[in-house]
Amino acid sequence: MAVLATMSPEQARARKLRRERRNRSVRHAILLLWIGFIMFPIFWMVSTSFKDSGEWVAWPPHWLPHAPTLHNYAQIFAFAKIDTSLSRQAAEQAFSIWKALGDATLVCATAALLALLLGTFLAYSISRFNVGGRYFRHTILTIRMIPPIVVAISILIYYAVLIPFASTAVFGVRISLFDTYVGLILIYTVTTLPFVIWMMLTFIDEVPYTLEHAARLMGAGRITVIRRVVLPLVASGMVVTFLFVFILNWAEFLLALTLTHPEVTTLTVLLNKFQSASEGRLYGPQAAIGTMITIPVVILGMLIQKHLVKGFSFGTIRK
Amino acid sequence: MARILIKDLVKTFGAYAAVNGISLDISDGEFLILVGPSGCGKTTTLNMISGLETPTSGQIVIGNTVVNDLEPGERGLGMVFQDLALFPHMTVFENIAFGLRVKKIPDREVHERVTAAAAAVHIVPLLDKLPRHCSGGESQRVALARTIVTNPSVFLMDEPLSSLDAKLRVDMRTELKALHKRLSATFVYVTHDQAEAMTMADRIVVMSRGRIEQVGTPLQIYNRPASRFVAGFFGTPTMNFVEGTVELNGSGRHFRAPGLEQPLSDAVPAELAGRTVVLGVRSEHVLVGDGAALKGTVQLTEPLDDVTLVHFDYGQAVLLVAKAGPTTPLQPGSALSFRFATDYCHLFDADGTRLY
Numbered sequence: 001m002a003v004l005a006t007m008s009p010e011q012a013r014a015r016k017l018r019r020e021r022r023n024r025s026v027r028h029a030i031l032l033l034w035i036g037f038i039m040f041p042i043f044w045m046v047s048t049s050f051k052d053s054g055e056w057v058a059w060p061p062h063w064l065p066h067a068p069t070l071h072n073y074a075q076i077f078a079f080a081k082i083d084t085s086l087s088r089q090a091a092e093q094a095f096s097i098w099k100a101l102g103d104a105t106l107v108c109a110t111a112a113l114l115a116l117l118l119g120t121f122l123a124y125s126i127s128r129f130n131v132g133g134r135y136f137r138h139t140i141l142t143i144r145m146i147p148p149i150v151v152a153i154s155i156l157i158y159y160a161v162l163i164p165f166a167s168t169a170v171f172g173v174r175i176s177l178f179d180t181y182v183g184l185i186l187i188y189t190v191t192t193l194p195f196v197i198w199m200m201l202t203f204i205d206e207v208p209y210t211l212e213h214a215a216r217l218m219g220a221g222r223i224t225v226i227r228r229v230v231l232p233l234v235a236s237g238m239v240v241t242f243l244f245v246f247i248l249n250w251a252e253f254l255l256a257l258t259l260t261h262p263e264v265t266t267l268t269v270l271l272n273k274f275q276s277a278s279e280g281r282l283y284g285p286q287a288a289i290g291t292m293i294t295i296p297v298v299i300l301g302m303l304i305q306k307h308l309v310k311g312f313s314f315g316t317i318r319k
Numbered sequence: 320m321a322r323i324l325i326k327d328l329v330k331t332f333g334a335y336a337a338v339n340g341i342s343l344d345i346s347d348g349e350f351l352i353l354v355g356p357s358g359c360g361k362t363t364t365l366n367m368i369s370g371l372e373t374p375t376s377g378q379i380v381i382g383n384t385v386v387n388d389l390e391p392g393e394r395g396l397g398m399v400f401q402d403l404a405l406f407p408h409m410t411v412f413e414n415i416a417f418g419l420r421v422k423k424i425p426d427r428e429v430h431e432r433v434t435a436a437a438a439a440v441h442i443v444p445l446l447d448k449l450p451r452h453c454s455g456g457e458s459q460r461v462a463l464a465r466t467i468v469t470n471p472s473v474f475l476m477d478e479p480l481s482s483l484d485a486k487l488r489v490d491m492r493t494e495l496k497a498l499h500k501r502l503s504a505t506f507v508y509v510t511h512d513q514a515e516a517m518t519m520a521d522r523i524v525v526m527s528r529g530r531i532e533q534v535g536t537p538l539q540i541y542n543r544p545a546s547r548f549v550a551g552f553f554g555t556p557t558m559n560f561v562e563g564t565v566e567l568n569g570s571g572r573h574f575r576a577p578g579l580e581q582p583l584s585d586a587v588p589a590e591l592a593g594r595t596v597v598l599g600v601r602s603e604h605v606l607v608g609d610g611a612a613l614k615g616t617v618q619l620t621e622p623l624d625d626v627t628l629v630h631f632d633y634g635q636a637v638l639l640v641a642k643a644g645p646t647t648p649l650q651p652g653s654a655l656s657f658r659f660a661t662d663y664c665h666l667f668d669a670d671g672t673r674l675y
Contacts, residue, residue, distance in 0.1 A: 210404035213371050218418030218469065219392030228417075232408045 048287035056283040072288035100270035108249035111188035119196025127204045140194045152258040179260045192245045203237030240304045267293050321472035321505045322347045328377035337363040339529035350506045354516040355526035361509045397466035398475040405450040412446040418469040436468035456487050476508045525549050547671035550599045558599045559639045567592040578634045587675045597667045604663035605641035611656040
């Protein structure tokens with residue numbers, strides 16, 4: 001009190017400024033530490049992707065490659081037989097990334113597209129007709145509370161045993177979803193559908209009812225109303241949702257590992273296969289693939305980050 | 320042509336009856352206004368006429384067709400919504416053209432009709448703009464043009480002027496009235512603004528709690544309100560209400576309340592004598608001036624442009640309002656004498672029904 005009383009307004013203001021500056025510095029220091037903690041594995045991965053095999057597990061660690069090389073990238077992007085100078089006796093394990101890249105793109109994009117189509121219409125019906133009851137929209141996401149490992153084995157049994165058995169018994173044809181594009185696409189569609197519904201709900205809820213009423217009064221049927229009024233207004237939301245779901249699929253590992261082998265291989269599964277009998281894990285090529293998988297995710301993430309906040313806030317910060 | 324008949328219309332949402340058995344006969348070319356406070360069922364009624372809500376029971380006939388089972392688009396109606404409902408992703412032209420495009424009308428005709436409709440409400444220069452680049456009044460006109468373009472025989476309007484500022488609202492009232500005259504179509508208009516209802520309507524339907532309180536011309540509604548609710552809803556300021564009893568004595572009929580005695584018209588039925596009633600009198604029928612028998616004290620004055628509202632008490636807890644001239648010398652605290660114009664006293668019973 002006495003101090004305050006003897007301080008001029010200028011001094012008080014200067015004191016307040018100093019305090020604010022100090023608080024800000026502390027806050028930033030904590031955030032920087034946290035970023036360092038989060039980013040270190042990614043830094044290590046990128047750094048390793050440019051190291052030659054001798055440097056992968058060197059001790060003391062080489063933070064940056066002493067002799068930077070593109071061998072790892074050359075190895076994963078190789079179209080043909082790997083040159084022995086690159087292979088370091090691991091030529092037969094030097095998988096090319098191209099097949100997995102194709103598989104992953106096909107599976108992830110198709111599944112995301114399917115989930116988007118189904119999810120958009122489901123979200124529309126939930127938003128407009130309260131399908132599933134009042135609380136359905138809040139319970140949709142609970143399906144994501146089940147860890148994939150819990151269902152992975154049961155689905156494997158369905159895919160590899162029960163469905164083939166049943167189809168043989170009933171139709172006389174053996175249909176197996178194990179290690180097929182269809183099988184993986186189906187499971188990805190199902191697991192990401194809740195996210196699509198949840199995100200599209202927030203976008204569709206923002207389209208005023210009266211727009212649809214107006215269109216219907218002018219003679220438009222339900223389908224025309226959805227096609228010409230609702231969908232154009234949520235188009236940007238659909239793009240965001242598609243990208244988000246695509247990223248989810250792109251990074252999925254466990255289900256792909258369990259439900260495929262050896263035909264269908266996604267990038268995350270391929271990553272796990274980089275081992276050689278003589279050298280153990282091939283950290284360099286693994287790091288190179290890891291880097292390549294990460295790049296599109298980072299780019300897409302930056303593109304949709306603004307919309308993601310909107311989607312994830314569950315409509316609570318609606319205008 | 321476009322006469323609308325509504326028979327025993329009911330709409331319930333769960334246990335709540337939004338519209339509770341209303342019947343109406345709207346003649347061809349009439350400008351009918353549904354008015355009432357929020358939640359009185361006026362918009363629900365309009366939505367049932369439009370087909371956006373399905374009646375729980377009752378019948379709606381437009382022209383000679385029972386439309387209960389017709390889709391909204393098949394009823395030949397045009398509707399202007401409270402929020403206007405312009406499609407934000409389409410230009411003004413496409414907004415107006417939407418109804419024609421849905422009906423697959425050839426491009427050349429679409430172009431002609433859209434331009435004509437836009438010209439009718441003076442918005443031709445806006446045709447290439449998006450709705451978000453239009454002002455409130457312009458958007459209003461776009462919504463009107465979009466309704467006109469399909470030549471409906473019935474126009475439904477759900478508080479279309481509520482988003483406009485006061486001055487624009489008054490201008491649009493005049494324009495709507497002119498439009499109604501020009502199109503000679505049936506207008507059914509919903510509002511909670513009694514001034515809109517009084518100025519535009521051929522007939523007013525006053526609704527309260529899902530029921531019709533009164534149907535009549537604006538003057539009938541104002542001069543002979545069918546219930547205390549209607550009497551209180553119309554008129555600014557609100558009608559004065561005083562509870563008391565009717566008495567019959569040698570000099571005629573009288574209304575007596577604590578601190579107040581007022582002669583009544585001889586037309587007041589004699590059998591009301593001794594009954595507890597509510598007397599209603601509008602502020603312009605509270606006559607303030609010398610020679611009046613009743614005394615009061617001014618509490619508050621509100622100068623408006625052409626009148627001054629004088630709020631005063633007469634020794635009781637009830638405040639009364641009178642309209643005085645703009646140059647009245649009355650100030651808060653000054654004493655006044657007053658009486659009610661005998662022929663303009665309304666009597667209601669305790670549940671609000673009109674007695675006289």
